[in-house]
Amino acid sequence: MPAQTTLWQSLARLYPHLRPILPRLILGLFCALGASLMALAIPQVFRVLINTSLNPGGSTAAVWGAAGVVLGLGILEAGFIALRRQFVIAPATTVETRMRTSFYRHLQDLAVSFHDRWGSGQLLSRAMSDLNLVRRWMAFGAIMLVVTALTVVVGFTIMLFTSWVLALIFMAAAVPIVIYGYRFNRFYRQVSRQSQDQTGDLATTVEESVHGIRVLKAFGRSREALDSFEEQAQELRETEVSKANSLAKFSLVVTLLPEAALAVALVVGIIAVADGNLSIGSLVAFFATAAVVAGPVEAVGPLLSMTLTAKTAIDRHYEVMDAQSSIQSPQRPVHLNDVRGELVFDDVHFAYPDTKEGTRNLIDGVTLCLRPGETMALVGVTGSGKSTLLQLVPRLFDVTGGSIRIDGTDLRQLDLEELRTIVAVAFEDTTLFSSSVRDNVLLGAEPASSAEADQLLAQALDVAQADFVYSLPEGTDTLIGEEGLSLSGGQRQRVALARAIAARPTVLIMDDPLSALDVRTEELVEGRLREVLADTTTLVVAHRPSTVSLADRVALMEDGRISAVGTHAELLAGNDHYRYVIASLPTEPEDLDSPLEDGPLPADAADDAAGALEAPHLDDEEIIR
Numbered sequence: 001m002p003a004q005t006t007l008w009q010s011l012a013r014l015y016p017h018l019r020p021i022l023p024r025l026i027l028g029l030f031c032a033l034g035a036s037l038m039a040l041a042i043p044q045v046f047r048v049l050i051n052t053s054l055n056p057g058g059s060t061a062a063v064w065g066a067a068g069v070v071l072g073l074g075i076l077e078a079g080f081i082a083l084r085r086q087f088v089i090a091p092a093t094t095v096e097t098r099m100r101t102s103f104y105r106h107l108q109d110l111a112v113s114f115h116d117r118w119g120s121g122q123l124l125s126r127a128m129s130d131l132n133l134v135r136r137w138m139a140f141g142a143i144m145l146v147v148t149a150l151t152v153v154v155g156f157t158i159m160l161f162t163s164w165v166l167a168l169i170f171m172a173a174a175v176p177i178v179i180y181g182y183r184f185n186r187f188y189r190q191v192s193r194q195s196q197d198q199t200g201d202l203a204t205t206v207e208e209s210v211h212g213i214r215v216l217k218a219f220g221r222s223r224e225a226l227d228s229f230e231e232q233a234q235e236l237r238e239t240e241v242s243k244a245n246s247l248a249k250f251s252l253v254v255t256l257l258p259e260a261a262l263a264v265a266l267v268v269g270i271i272a273v274a275d276g277n278l279s280i281g282s283l284v285a286f287f288a289t290a291a292v293v294a295g296p297v298e299a300v301g302p303l304l305s306m307t308l309t310a311k312t313a314i315d316r317h318y319e320v321m322d323a324q325s326s327i328q329s330p331q332r333p334v335h336l337n338d339v340r341g342e343l344v345f346d347d348v349h350f351a352y353p354d355t356k357e358g359t360r361n362l363i364d365g366v367t368l369c370l371r372p373g374e375t376m377a378l379v380g381v382t383g384s385g386k387s388t389l390l391q392l393v394p395r396l397f398d399v400t401g402g403s404i405r406i407d408g409t410d411l412r413q414l415d416l417e418e419l420r421t422i423v424a425v426a427f428e429d430t431t432l433f434s435s436s437v438r439d440n441v442l443l444g445a446e447p448a449s450s451a452e453a454d455q456l457l458a459q460a461l462d463v464a465q466a467d468f469v470y471s472l473p474e475g476t477d478t479l480i481g482e483e484g485l486s487l488s489g490g491q492r493q494r495v496a497l498a499r500a501i502a503a504r505p506t507v508l509i510m511d512d513p514l515s516a517l518d519v520r521t522e523e524l525v526e527g528r529l530r531e532v533l534a535d536t537t538t539l540v541v542a543h544r545p546s547t548v549s550l551a552d553r554v555a556l557m558e559d560g561r562i563s564a565v566g567t568h569a570e571l572l573a574g575n576d577h578y579r580y581v582i583a584s585l586p587t588e589p590e591d592l593d594s595p596l597e598d599g600p601l602p603a604d605a606a607d608d609a610a611g612a613l614e615a616p617h618l619d620d621e622e623i624i625r
């Protein structure tokens with residue numbers, strides 16, 4: 001539940017963003033005020049004109065003079081309005097862009113656990129529509145609210161001096177408006193918050209459906225998805241209708257009551273003129289001023305609603321901006337020179353934040369040592385926490401107990417950016433960005449020159465067996481579409497693997513990144529990886545015996561710990577649980593789409609598990625380190 005704040009507290013949070021543009025906003029305010037004063041001055045010209053020049057014996061020249069003054073005032077009013085726009089629009093869009101950029105930067109900094117909790121649509125609507133609302137309020141709402149208030153005060157003062165009796169009648173209408181406005185404010189704040197949250201939920205639904213369109217179509221669930229979307233859209237519609245109704249009622253009260261008061265004032269005014277207590281010119285000036293004041297009074301409803309919506313948008317913005325990243329660089333980071341790549345897990349414990357109390361930690365005392373340059377496969381039954389353990393290395397999550405060290409230094413002592421240069425990750429679920437193959441592959445690389453970039457790109461694509469990119473329409477410059485949807489699963493995996501390789505990491509973390517490759521391509525990739533990344537320490541989650549057999553050693557994960565470490569052959573020979581896990585792994589790739597997919601399976605890969613059974617037997621105790 002978000003913390004409740006008052007309108008002023010919420011608006012005050014904008015001050016740091018507004019400070020740099022304050023002079024221009026103030027100039028804009030003066031211009032808006034100038035425009036209002038010009039409008040208010042026009043009735044005074046009428047008063048003078050009617051009371052003097054239109055009387056018998058009045059001069060025609062005075063009428064022309066008055067007309068000229070009215071025209072001049074009108075031109076000045078229009079000029080002030082144009083200047084107001086000039087002063088405020090550009091700086092307000094600058095503030096909007098800056099706020100949006102800092103919002104995006106903050107999203108990048110926030111830990112994965114934050115993104116696990118928040119729907120993407122909620123973040124999207126905060127980044128786009130909420131900041132748009134804030135900008136419109138800054139550029140128009142805030143200024144007009146001040147100008148409206150001042151115009152009403154100045155206008156009412158003029159009306160008071162013109163005829164205090166009529167002015168008090170007009171003023172009487174303000175009492176019920178203020179009372180009703182208080183109720184409107186409370187209701188409208190709630191409903192506008194609800195509507196903005198529902199918009200975010202709806203955006204999440206659209207995002208998920210577009211992302212999962214293949215699954216929806218394949219399972220024939222498009223109809224159900226549409227029904228659920230319609231239901232959400234309907235809820236949003238109802239909220240919007242109740243928002244609009246509440247604003248319409250408030251606007252009605254704000255318009256009707258002053259009009260009714262003016263009707264009463266007209267009767268009283270005419271009687272006063274008939275009795276000789278008020279001049280005709282003053283009566284005309286009073287009503288002309290009332291007409292000028294009526295505009296701002298009627299605008300109070302929409303302006304108030306705009307302000308309340310902006311308040312909600314500011315609150316929603318700061319709910320994200322106030323979230324602290326639980327994973328940060330230390331104040332005084334340790335810098336590692338010449339990293340060798342020894343990776344040590346020392347009694348590592350971890351539980352996800354939403355884990356029920358009293359449940360055993362998912363990672364419950366993992367102790368493991370990877371020597372520099374070693375390739376270690378991580379094996380375990382599904383759900384045993386292998387992927388979770390890998391995510392602790394680049395600090396996507398932090399350990400809740402124990403430590404992970406690179407070359408003897410706790411990861412938490414390293415600068416995050418430096419850590420993520422040392423460690424590169426290739427996930428099974430590959431995310432490619434909407435840009436060229438080249439940009440995707442070189443995402444984590446820091447080449448010194450474009451020639452080096454070309455070389456890195458070619459080498460990474462070669463190692464990942466991703467030569468297919470050269471036959472794409474624009475070669476490596478081909479845009480691979482939103483999240484690489486235009487590529488097949490295996491192609492995407494190879495581009496993502498090339499990305500990890502191009503980063504030239506000292507420690508490479510791979511979460512079953514070759515699952516979509518056929519065994520022979522996988523073997524080729526592994527072979528080339530060994531050559532190119534001979535000094536790279538690699539920890540790879542393996543779901544196939546073929547991947548396992550290519551590793552120097554294998555670590556077996558069981559009940560949140562590493563229960564055995566050894567070569568594939570050693571473990572097969574001496575560990576029942578390992579044999580059980582290996583037997584349950586699929587031997588076939590999930591997606592045969594490589595250029596070599598039609599080739600025969602190499603005999604050694606096919607016979608892998610069986611052949612290894614003949615390996616010598618070793619005790620678990622003997623092989624664990």
Ligand SMILES: Nc1ncnc2c1ncn2[C@@H]1O[C@H](COP(=O)(O)OP(=O)(O)OP(=O)(O)O)[C@@H](O)[C@H]1O
Pocket residue numbers: 116352354362380381382383384385386387388389
């Ligand atoms: N972000 C998360 N928040 C909460 N729980 C999670 C999260 N990610 C995974 N889990 C839970 O942690 C457990 C281990 O998941 P993990 O993906 O690490 O297992 P795994 O051994 O890699 O499984 P598999 O072999 O099927 O990929 C699962 O029960 C899963 O539901």
